[in-house]
Each structure stands twice: as C-alpha cells, then as structure tokens.
Amino acid sequence: MSLYGQAKVKNWRYKLKGNFHFTHSPSPIRNVDDSNHLLGITKPRHMIYLHSYGGEAPFFEALSQGKLLGTRCDNPDCEYQGTLYQPFRIHCPDCLARCTTVDMTDLAKTKGYIHTFMICERAGAFNTLDKPIKFVNIEFEGVSTILMSYLSVGDPKIGKRVIPIFKKFDPTYTITDLSWVVEGTTEEQLPHGFCF
Amino acid sequence: MIKFTENQLKTPKFMRPVYLVTAGQSKFDRAIPEKKTEELCVDALSMAAELINLTPAELKGYIHSCYYGHFADHFGDQLLGEAVIHDRLGLDPLGNIGIKTGGATGGSTLWEAAKTVASGYSDCVLAMGWERMDEVPTDEGNFLISCAADKDWESPLGHIYTGYYAVMAQRYWQIFGKEEESFRKTLAEISVKHHEYARMNPFAQAPMKITVEDVLNSPVVAYPLRVLDCCLMSVGAACAIIADEKTAMEMAKNSNIKPLRIWVTSGSHTLRPADRRPMDIPLLPHETAEIYQDLEERFPGSDRYPGFSGFLGARMCVYYGYRMAGINDPTEDLDVIELHDAFTISDIQTYEDIGIRPYGQGRTYVESGDCYHTNPKTGQPGKLPSNLSGGLIGCMHAVGATGIMQTFEIANHLWGIWGDIHGDEKHWKAFRREKPADWTNLQVEGAKRGLAISHAGVGSHVTCTILMDPDHLLKADS
Incomplete structure (x- = not known):
C-alpha cells in the first residue's frame, strides 16, 4: 500500500505527502426477490480530510503535555468580564473579544465533579474508545460551562469528584487525549499512554 | 446570568395571514431501495395535489418559490440535492433554497x-423535505448523525448521538425522576404508545405491539436509553403548500379541504449542552415566576437553567409562537400536538419546555393518560393527545421531512380526515403493509388547533408550527 496521507503547513499552505484517497470499484446491488434485477450499486470511498484547529490548537497541543487549558474573558468593557470557559472558547460569546488562555490543570485536579453521565454500549462507526464508554459531563467550581469527556477508571456517579488524566504517550491530538478517573486511582490503573 | 433585550424578545409578526393549503407525504421506511429520492418527493407532491382535487401540474402552476429541507448531504451523498429535486419536480426557473438545521430541518423549512x-414576496410556496438515510449501514449512519455534534469536542466521544441524550436522561432521571424505577417505566410507556399508534398509520416505519417490559429489556444503546427508547433512521419525503388567503381559498375551492392558518417560530441554544452561562427560565403566558421559586428545593440540583434537563430552544420557539398566535395555556387552547420524540426522555422534557407541565413535572402528563388519544385511565378522550402519528419513535425520522410530516398529521386532524387518509386501503397496499385487524381511527374529534415541535441536535434549533381552523382563532389579526 502506498504512503497513507500526511500533511504539514509551510508558508501558510498545506504540503501533502502520500495518498489522500483510495479507489475501489463499485459492485451491483440486485433484487433477489425480483429476477435479480439491478437496483443500484455500492459506492466505496476511502478518503482523508485535513482539519485545522485554528485558535483551539493550543488546547489540543496542551493535552499531550498534561495540561488542561481553558479561556477567560478579560475585556474590561464586557459585562461578563472574568467568566471562565471550559470548553475552551476562542472568543467571549458575549462581547466577542478574544479570550485569554488560562492553564486550569490544577483547578481541574481539585474542583472537577460529575454533573451527569451515561454508559454507552453501542458506538457509531469509527469510534476509537473501548466499550462500554462511560461518558461524563464535568462541572468545575468557578467555571461557567460544562465539559463532555469520558471516565477511564471508576464508576460514574453524579457529584463524584474526578481527576483529569492525559495521553502524553502516542497522543492522538483529539479530545480523546483527555480522560478522567475517580479520586484515589493510582498511576498503575491508568490506561496505556495516560498520565496524571 | 444571561439576560435578553426587549428587541430580542419581541413577539414576531407576519405582515398578512398565512395558510396551509394542503400537504402530502411518501411512505417512510428504514430503506426504500426501489425508489430514488425524487420519486418519493413526487409521491408527496402528488398526494398534496390530490387532496385539493388538483392535478400536480395545476398545483405547480400556483407555486412562486420553493423551500427544500434536506439535512444530511453526506447521508444521501448528493450535495445540492435541492437542485436535483427542483429539476425533477419541473419547477425551474422558480427561485429555490435549501434549508438545513439538523433534526429541525422540516420545521425550519x-x-x-x-x-x-x-x-408578500410569494403568494404560494412549496415546502418540501426529505432524507435518504439508507445509503449506509446503521453504525455508519450513527457516525454520520454524530457529525452534527461539535466535531472537535463531542463527536470523537463514541460517535453516537444517543449518548448525548443519555447524559440528559441520566441527569433528568436523578433530579426530577428522583431515581425512581417508576420514572423509567413512564419513559418506556412512551415508546409503547408511539409504536402502538404507528400500527394505525400506513406511512409508519415501526408499528409494534410491545409492552413496557419489552422496552426495559431491549438492548442498551447508551444507559439509561435502550434501543426502544430511540427514534428511527428513515427514508421518505413530505411537503406542504403555504399561501396567502386569496390564493389558498382559490386553490382549495373544489375540495373539502379548508385552508388552515399557520404560524411558525424558531428558537435556539448551543450545540454543546450547558455551554452558556445560566439564565432565568423564560416564562410562557400562563406561567409566573413564583412556580419556579422553590424548584431547587423540590428538586435539588435543578438550579441551573438551561442545563441538561430542558431545552431552551424549545422554550423560546413557543415563547414567541404562543404570543404570536394568541395561545395562553397550550393544554386548554390546543387539541392535538406532535412533539419531537427523538428519545423517550425528550418527549417528557418537551412537555415542560412547551408549558404542558411546569419544569420538573413532565412525567405527570404521561402518567395522567391525557397524552393518549383515549385516556387509558378514564376511557375518555385524552385532554391533549400527542404523537398520534407514532412520532419519531414509531413513524419515522427522515430528518428533513420530519417537521413537515408532523404538520401533515396535525392538519389531518383539523381537516377531520385522519381516518380517511390513514384507513385508506390504497396506502396500506401501495406500501406493502398489512392493515391490522384492530385498526382504530385516531381522529381527534372536533380538533380546531394544533402544534408541532421540530427539534435539532440537543436543542440547537427548535421550531414551533401552530395550525388553527381560521374560524377558531384565539387572537384577532392586527
């Protein structure tokens, strides 16, 4: 198989290397209940997208370094100056000023609680997480919004305190590099690649 | 605390009365391999023409501009599908536009x-919606649906939209349901009801005679939601013809169809739940701030609004819609409703958002039996029956068509033809479906006013479509 598509940016332009699509032939779909007449075809498609994180890129980079970044509106003219956001918002949703990036790792380690949760037995195609997936929505003291993530160790319960863990080894640079464990979890219990 | 300005909360106004003249729909199913989407749209438009005794060509002669609801280009694998449908319906060179707002696409159209x-731009328009969800297997379908969540922050977490509702179900169950097993049974009852009503609907995809136990024993998708708590993945089309008074009356003059007054309003909220600062609950005309003063006391943990237990978008579309159409108390003023039961939990949540019950008490509406055609507890007609079509759980969720299907269903009740349409052997045969021996006419007798809620994401876009018999309005035109 030829090189799987990879990309980098140079001079503010994408530079691509390898194949970004793979061609396969269609096959017929026939109606076996009606003389095997042709009804349609399969349409195989295997392609790779390029996706920019734009102003959120520091958040995803920081996960691989064991840090959780949030943002805060510091615009003195904003009625809601000082509001802290997690998920990371590039702009204040009220005044639209660019927010200040804030390292909230320590806050997350001491003031994160499960707001709600669910246990997912069936995932959609292309899911990369082990099932069942324990979704947790986390609220933080002092933060105005709630973050969706997943619990890797322990049983979820509303109000339970949870600690963030980060995929510092072989990071995927996606939101799945951030996970959570219940209080008291040891380093040995963490999934492969994750650290406190 | 977010506050809204008077400008933002202004009651919307139509510059002249607007009418629903006729409507139509195709068969709905998980897969319809024998037909292209354009054939389904022709089926819907032909039915709309037949209802008012016009030929399709005669009906088309009135249309001035066209509105096409089709949410998921990637599902149907056809970008700019509205151009294809517009061409196949032979409606060029009229202006047309595609509309996509997730699950609310039909309502937004x-x-x-x-x-x-x-x-006044047009005197008569076509609103046509469809979805083609059978071009991929179900797990890929779930992936494609999950692309409607925030792709950096949510979709990679399981790629399953049911999960995004399940966290709401969990929170609701614990705060308002007080973790009672009886609440879980009430949720299951909704699925039983909607699959049962689907049995009376030849257009419906999932007619089933099931029990609460069947729902509670069905496989878990995302705990606490199980397979039978979830809406369907569907193929199908639905359309509506909207016109001004003069055109509407002229179009319907050779039929028994009485054009209905229509109002449509819209609300929104973030794509990620609870992703804005909290706010006070916007009040509906029949509510007062006092009813929510002790909400946190009665239901500890319910202090955050909007949070995971209600849909601000749904509350806002009726906030505008009720005032626009003169509705004070929906339970008193309306006769039949269709809600967006994407999951059993959202059915209960929406009873609260639209003011059928105050926040925290949605389950009591189901438990009262008044959401049924015939109240199982009293044997009398339900006070305000909901989802007699079978809803998204029993009838279909062909996304772009869903809000229009709901409107077609409400209109059938207001026209008094629900039984004629749904009992017609012609449809049962054409769709290769067997009419049950115990088929029951679900017509709501004497229905004059109804409402449909069309809803996207976890409440990102929600529309409210209100229909009224023009001789039974609640508010004079100003």
Missing part, C-alpha cells in the same frame, strides 16, 4: 416558507 408568504 416551514418557517422560511411561511415568512416568505407573510412578507
């Missing part, structure tokens, strides 16, 4: 269509 007539 009606919103655009109604505003166009209200403004």
Whole structure:
C-alpha cells in the first residue's frame, strides 16, 4: 500500500505527502426477490480530510503535555468580564473579544465533579474508545460551562469528584487525549499512554 | 446570568395571514431501495395535489418559490440535492433554497416558507423535505448523525448521538425522576404508545405491539436509553403548500379541504449542552415566576437553567409562537400536538419546555393518560393527545421531512380526515403493509388547533408550527 496521507503547513499552505484517497470499484446491488434485477450499486470511498484547529490548537497541543487549558474573558468593557470557559472558547460569546488562555490543570485536579453521565454500549462507526464508554459531563467550581469527556477508571456517579488524566504517550491530538478517573486511582490503573 | 433585550424578545409578526393549503407525504421506511429520492418527493407532491382535487401540474402552476429541507448531504451523498429535486419536480426557473438545521430541518423549512408568504414576496410556496438515510449501514449512519455534534469536542466521544441524550436522561432521571424505577417505566410507556399508534398509520416505519417490559429489556444503546427508547433512521419525503388567503381559498375551492392558518417560530441554544452561562427560565403566558421559586428545593440540583434537563430552544420557539398566535395555556387552547420524540426522555422534557407541565413535572402528563388519544385511565378522550402519528419513535425520522410530516398529521386532524387518509386501503397496499385487524381511527374529534415541535441536535434549533381552523382563532389579526 502506498504512503497513507500526511500533511504539514509551510508558508501558510498545506504540503501533502502520500495518498489522500483510495479507489475501489463499485459492485451491483440486485433484487433477489425480483429476477435479480439491478437496483443500484455500492459506492466505496476511502478518503482523508485535513482539519485545522485554528485558535483551539493550543488546547489540543496542551493535552499531550498534561495540561488542561481553558479561556477567560478579560475585556474590561464586557459585562461578563472574568467568566471562565471550559470548553475552551476562542472568543467571549458575549462581547466577542478574544479570550485569554488560562492553564486550569490544577483547578481541574481539585474542583472537577460529575454533573451527569451515561454508559454507552453501542458506538457509531469509527469510534476509537473501548466499550462500554462511560461518558461524563464535568462541572468545575468557578467555571461557567460544562465539559463532555469520558471516565477511564471508576464508576460514574453524579457529584463524584474526578481527576483529569492525559495521553502524553502516542497522543492522538483529539479530545480523546483527555480522560478522567475517580479520586484515589493510582498511576498503575491508568490506561496505556495516560498520565496524571 | 444571561439576560435578553426587549428587541430580542419581541413577539414576531407576519405582515398578512398565512395558510396551509394542503400537504402530502411518501411512505417512510428504514430503506426504500426501489425508489430514488425524487420519486418519493413526487409521491408527496402528488398526494398534496390530490387532496385539493388538483392535478400536480395545476398545483405547480400556483407555486412562486420553493423551500427544500434536506439535512444530511453526506447521508444521501448528493450535495445540492435541492437542485436535483427542483429539476425533477419541473419547477425551474422558480427561485429555490435549501434549508438545513439538523433534526429541525422540516420545521425550519416551514418557517422560511411561511415568512416568505407573510412578507408578500410569494403568494404560494412549496415546502418540501426529505432524507435518504439508507445509503449506509446503521453504525455508519450513527457516525454520520454524530457529525452534527461539535466535531472537535463531542463527536470523537463514541460517535453516537444517543449518548448525548443519555447524559440528559441520566441527569433528568436523578433530579426530577428522583431515581425512581417508576420514572423509567413512564419513559418506556412512551415508546409503547408511539409504536402502538404507528400500527394505525400506513406511512409508519415501526408499528409494534410491545409492552413496557419489552422496552426495559431491549438492548442498551447508551444507559439509561435502550434501543426502544430511540427514534428511527428513515427514508421518505413530505411537503406542504403555504399561501396567502386569496390564493389558498382559490386553490382549495373544489375540495373539502379548508385552508388552515399557520404560524411558525424558531428558537435556539448551543450545540454543546450547558455551554452558556445560566439564565432565568423564560416564562410562557400562563406561567409566573413564583412556580419556579422553590424548584431547587423540590428538586435539588435543578438550579441551573438551561442545563441538561430542558431545552431552551424549545422554550423560546413557543415563547414567541404562543404570543404570536394568541395561545395562553397550550393544554386548554390546543387539541392535538406532535412533539419531537427523538428519545423517550425528550418527549417528557418537551412537555415542560412547551408549558404542558411546569419544569420538573413532565412525567405527570404521561402518567395522567391525557397524552393518549383515549385516556387509558378514564376511557375518555385524552385532554391533549400527542404523537398520534407514532412520532419519531414509531413513524419515522427522515430528518428533513420530519417537521413537515408532523404538520401533515396535525392538519389531518383539523381537516377531520385522519381516518380517511390513514384507513385508506390504497396506502396500506401501495406500501406493502398489512392493515391490522384492530385498526382504530385516531381522529381527534372536533380538533380546531394544533402544534408541532421540530427539534435539532440537543436543542440547537427548535421550531414551533401552530395550525388553527381560521374560524377558531384565539387572537384577532392586527
């Protein structure tokens, strides 16, 4: 198989290397209940997208370094100056000023609680997480919004305190590099690649 | 605490009365391999023409502009599908536009269509919605649906939309349901009801005679939601013809169909739940701030609004809609409703959002039996029956068509033809479905006013379509 598509940016332009699509032939779909007449075809498609994180890129980079970044509106003219956001918002949703990036790792380690949760037995195609997936929505003291993530160790319960863990080894640079464990979890219990 | 300005909360106004003249729909199913999407749209438009005794060509002769609701280009694998359908319906060179707002696409299509007539731009418009969800297997379908969540922050977490509702179900169950097993049974009852009503609907995809136990024993998708708590993945089309008074009356003059007054409003909220600062609950005309003063006391943990237990978008579309159409108390003023039961939990949540019950008490509406055609507890007609079509759980969720299907269903009740349409052997045969021996006419007798809620994401876009018999309005035109 030829090189799987990879990309980098140079001079503010994408530079691509390898194949970004793979061609396969269609096959017929026939109606076996009606003389095997042709009804349609399969349409195989295997392609790779390029996706920019734009102003959120520091958040995803920081996960691989064991840090959780949030943002805060510091615009003195904003009625809601000082509001802290997690998920990371590039702009204040009220005044639209660019927010200040804030390292909230320590806050997350001491003031994160499960707001709600669910246990997912069936995932959609292309899911990369082990099932069942324990979704947790986390609220933080002092933060105005709630973050969706997943619990890797322990049983979820509303109000339970949870600690963030980060995929510092072989990071995927996606939101799945951030996970959570219940209080008291040891380093040995963490999934492969994750650290406190 | 977020506050809204008077400008933002202004009651919307149509510049002239707007009417639903006729409507139609195709068969709905998980897969319809024998037909292209354009054939389904022709089926829907032909039915709309037949209802008012016009030929399709005669009906088309009235249309001035077209509004096409089709949410998922990637599902149907056809970008700019509205151009294809517009061409196949032979409606060029009329202006047309595609509308996509997730699960609310059908309702949003009606919103655009109604505003166009209200403004005077067009005297008659076509609102047509469809979805083609059978071009991929179900797990890939779930992936494609999950792409409607925030792709950096949510979709990679399981790629399953049911999960995003399940966290709401969990929170609701614990705060308002007080973790009672009886609440879980109430949720299951909704699925039983909607699959049962689907048995009376030849257009419906999932007719089933099931029990609460069947729902509670069905496989878990995302705990606490199980397979039978979830809506369907569907193929199908539905359309509505919207016009001003003069055109509407002329179009329907050779039929028994009485054009209905229509209002459509819209609300929104973030794509990620609880992703804005909290706010006070916007109050509906029949509510007072006092009823929510001790909410946190009665239901500890319910202090955050909007949070995971209600849909601000749904509350806002009726906030505008009720005031626009003169509705004070929906339970008293309306006769039949269709809600967006994407999951059993959202059915209960929406009873609260639209003011059928105060926040925290949605389950009591189901438990009262008044959401049924015939209240199982009293044997009398339900006070305000909901989802007699079978809803998204029993009838279909062909996304772009859903809000229009709901409107077609409400209109059938107001026209008094629900039994004629749904009992017609012609449809059962054409769709290769067997009419049950115990088929029951679900017509709501004497229905004059109804409402449909069309809803996207975890409440990102929600529309409210209100229909009224023009001789039974609640508010004089100003």
